[in-house]
Amino acid sequence: MHNTDMIIEPSGVRKRILAWGTSSARAWFLFACAGLLLGAVSIFFAQQIATRTALETLEQQGRADAGLKVALLRAVLERPRSLPLILSRDREVEEALRAPDAARIRELNRKLEDLVAGTSASVLYVIDMTGVAIAASNWREPSSFVGSDYAFRAYFSGAMQNGRAEHFALGNVSRRPGLYISHRVDDATGTPLGVVVVKAEFEQLESDWRDALRPTFVTDENGVVLITSIPSWRFMSLGVASQEVLNRVRSSRQFGEEMLLPLPILTGDRLGEHTRRVETALPGGTRDAFIEVSLPVPSTPWSLHFLLPVQPALPAAVRQAQMTALLILAPFLALIAFLIRRRQQVLARIATEQAARLELEKRVEARTLDLRQARDRLEAEIADHRSTEARLQGVQQELVQANRLAILGQVAAGVAHEINQPVATIRAYADNAKTFLDRQQLEPVSDNLSEIAGLTERIGTITQDLKALARKGRSAPKPVRVQDVLTGAVMLLKSRFAGRLEALVIDHPDPQLFVLGNRLRLEQVMINLLQNALEAIEMLPAGHVRVSASEDAETVILRVEDNGPGIEAEVLRQLFTPFNTSKEAGLGLGLVIAKDIVGDYGGSIDVDSSPTGTRFSVTLKRAKP
Template sequence: MFEQRLRKKSVDDSAFAWTPWPVFALAAAALLLSALFAAGLYGRSSAVKALLDQGRADANLKVALLRAVLERPRALPLLLAEDQQVAEALAFRNTEAIAALDRKLEGLVAGTNASVLYVTGRDGIAVASSNWREPLSFVGNDYSFREYFQRAMENGTAEHFALGSVSKRPGLYISRRAENQASALGVVVVKMEFDQLEGDWHDADRPVYVTDADGVVLITSIPSWRFMTVAPLPADRLGAIRQSLQFGNAPLAPLPIVRQEALSEGASIVSAVLPGTGAGEYLRILTPVPSTSWRLEYLVPTEPSVAAAVREARLLALAVLVPILALIAFLLRRRQVIADRIAAEKALREELERRVAERTVDLSRARDLLQEEIADHRSTESKLQVVQQELVQANRLAILGQVAAGVAHEINQPVATIRAYADNARVFLQRNRKEPAEENLGEIAALTERIGMITEELKAFARKGRTPPEAVDLRSAIEGAVVLLRSRFAGRLDILQIDMPPPGLAVTGNRVRFEQVLINLFQNALEALEGKAEASVNVSVETLADEVVIRVSDNGPGIDPSIRSSLFSPFNTSKEKGLGLGLVISKDIVADYGGRIEVDSGETGTTFIVYLRKAVS
């Protein structure tokens, strides 16, 4: 038996000694994989950042070159619009003047980068052109439908990129209105083509293209991308462009570019399909072209640079981690030397495990007791909610009892008056005087309606239970509270000054419960002013965006500081016969419907502020 135990102990000790090696292998593999992954992310990030910096510099150079190309021909329409020879040719239209103007335009184009230079009359028909000798001369063509002609006639100048209606070649049209002191004579137009610029940009690996405000490609180093769009155009805008023939019959299809990741403003990672090279990942850099509504977009391939950066970062990570892991393996190997200590540590561990097991049993018992306590708390909470509802009803009935005696007087007075009117009506009928008898009967009906209103208010106020929220007319609730208080505070309600809300102002809640809140607040204010000269209670209503605010202010002595901090706590009162529940219940009622109550008290008086949710109409 002893040998069996010794053999079992030796096996257990050996297993314990060798257990860290599989763990170490898994941890080392996980660490290496995590490090390689993190190094790949870092290498990619640093490569993209370097490409972004270099790409932005290249894009800025290309924008500068584009601006230089644009600025040279822009001066031609400005100068020719003021030229006397142009004015005379447009004004008089004689053959000699027009021929001289043709030769002049032909000579100007030869010395600039412009494609063609021509002059139209105010009707849009070309009068003279630099290509007057060519078979496809612009002379005699009607350009009144062109946007650059219309905008130049309206605004004096215009720039418009479009496909030539005669040459079928794309270009930028720069126009300027020619005029004399009397009126507009016509328009001077220079067309600029960008073949040389596109040839300078030609690089299959790094596409460059310029888009207009609609995202249509105008100038590009990839000819097949011309007149494609950065994103699908709205149907109405697409129809307008096609109708204007700005880009001929081009389909205006979206570019084969899909955005994958946004880097910063004007830069993102995209997937693009280039002609002849297939799909690839590119860094897209967007740069606005000053003095135009254009935007230059530059695609820089990321895969070669990113692959090299990732490879370099991972090799560096391996160079750091492999020696560290080798050192850890050496330390683990030394751990076997102290294997003889493991037996004693194992016995200690078993004792600790036994104690933990005992403690676990104790904790399980404590958990069972705690669950029982939780069940008891939940039962108590349910009972507390029932008690709270009973307290609300008790407070309502207490208020009802306070006003009941006065209401009896309020009813007795109209009853006595009804008796007098009835006796008078009998006398009038005996005397055959119908008209005064009918007047007395009408007064009897009015007094009966008044008694009915008082009793209905009492019955509604005594009704028990919580109802779902509804739209409550605030003016009616205030008037109902005043009716129930009128008898108890007879002769003193003149100090209650109410700025009634406009008819139709509704809040979310229940009328009877809101009347209970208002009666509590009005009653507290009136009782606080008992025996005070020049007493006043002011009630105002303010409408906010989504709330209605009711302020009940009195000029009494204020709330005792000793109870102010616990004003809304149960059974906290300064009245000899008070229960200290009125304000607590009022706060709960308002909170039930999403509102709140605040108080501001001092030596000059007290103001209760009630915030109620405005009912949605």
């Protein structure tokens, strides 16, 4: 006999699994190679695009910054240019050049000193026809220009020849660089008398450029650095200065003994008309890449050069582009990997199923004998099962009948509990009617009969509610006046608690206060709560029950409070469970039915009990009149 519980791995399945594993590894290897290649290509193109975009952005930024610096430099240049022109027409200057006595020279010195103090000029001085300074704003200082010979300066010869000149040079006395702006002084007949010169220095401008942390420098028409935010670059050249330029500079002593060494800047690709990529090493730093923007300075032969560092903007842009490319590529690769995985799973399942089917065919023959032998045993067991099933069906029918009787008992108990109060009231009204009939008082008899008819209608409503409790039915809610609910409930309690209703205190609510529900059903709720409260204080001489109502925009809360002994903890935990009661004659259905009625209209019942009293709070939805 074969053991049918043993699991044997078929040899065909093992072979197919090995073949599928080899094919799967090959597919994943090809996918990894393709993914790496595609990722490398994406990163490369993303780097190229990001580099081009970042450089274009930096170029635009550099143009804007350089334009602002050119405008500032031009404003700095324009301020001192008016001084030589004004002084060239000053009468005291003409008289001092025409007849340079000591008194006139002293007055002219003071005048020049005052003018410099009120302007941004560095030095103001007057030169006679021989090139000697006869008066200067710094006449009090040890480095005074007075008496110095400036005939060799280009700004002197240029002004004498052309009427005005501008020349940037290293100071012969002060050894400080600056722009010399000169204007010729003529008498009334146009005869030259001398030259007025103002020297403008750019220390403040260079300091502002240094604070901006962006290398900035100005070169003249020969490419020599004149103004710079990097002091060590001053009087260096954009390239190797020609011998002609060196000879001219040295003969005029424009830059002193400076050798005009080339700037440590390696030029790169040109990006635009005025921009190119360069590399340079700033003092105290390493070699970095920059974008150089060169713009002409209006009204001068100068050019302003602004270096905008490529770091860290370019690497950040490249990293962001590469990450974006990878994020875009990742879902695509994930989709391909999912499809490959899905295909491999399908192929593996097909291979496994085919191998299993072949092996199953072999095993079927071997297991047929076992099945035949098991068939005989099963036939015997089936006969036993049939007899057992017949007995089980009989027991089930008995349980169903018992359950029906239990439900019928619950409904009957609920009917007996809920109609007890209306029946007692009907009895009271019937006795009253009989008494009035004996007295031949027909009108009270008619009123009592009307009340009896209303109470019978209420009994019908209660029986319908009990049916609804079983099938979870619900009558349509409508606006009900709270005052009417309380009045109806108290009326039905008169016969049951005759002579004891003086313990009931009702804080009558607003007559226009309405809730959603059904009047008869809500009266049924209040009757249950009031009856429980009055029974709780029945043995207390000072017992009382208070009914009150509170409201807000959405809800109305009716509270029934008594000062009775409270509800036992064990009863309180199962207060709303059917047939749970602490009364000897109670059925334990009143609160269950009340909670079901309130729940039908979207409300709730809460209870708070202590040894000093109990409070039931009924929350209902507020309705408009």
